[in-house]
Amino acid sequence: EVQLVESGGGLVQPGGSLRLSCAASGFSFSDHYMDWVRQAPGKGLEWVARARSKANSYATEYAASVKGRFTISRDDSQNSLYLQMNSLKTEDTAVYYCTRRSGGSWTFDYWGQGTLVTVSS
């Protein structure tokens, strides 16, 4: 059974940092692109970042709203995905979901339960 379990969310002051983790199991983690998607309270979905697989040189992509502040990374030996978030802003407040890109299509076929990040003074 595919499982994605996020952790690391919490309350942080503006300008602060936080590191999110996503523990994956039940599939060959190293074969899949992995993404972070966020959802601000009462709002829609926003794609945040992507980490490609080793076969694609672990290349990364970012939304403009987080580029230069957030860093996505992965450790295939630990079946884990990370999101280092620096210089946090109040508008970064959201539930952050770890997602798996399907091997057969380009869609997000599995999502974690999410971890809430609150940026507030």
Place this chain on the structure above:
Amino acid sequence: DIQLTQSPSFLSASVGDRVTITCRASQGISRYLAWYQQKPGKVPKLLIYDISTLQSGVPSRFSGSGSGTEFTLTISSLQPGDFATYYCQQLNNYPLTFGGGTKVEIK
């Protein structure tokens, strides 16, 4: 960036109704269009990918169609469990983008 505009943003319907949601892209996105369902307090669930391919386990009353820049999600006969918010997503270009969502509520 590719903008996805969903309409309507809110829809009130009854059980058994046929429901259609539209997603318009600001430029062509080939076949890389997906639909997700999200119930309150729950995680988004993949319904359809590649415009019209039903994800495994999704009921056949859901269908997707379209091409170019205009796409639709149709629920042929709305069921009680279908009241939710629906999002389209394009995966053709970075940044990957979602539509603003369509909330389907009980009439």
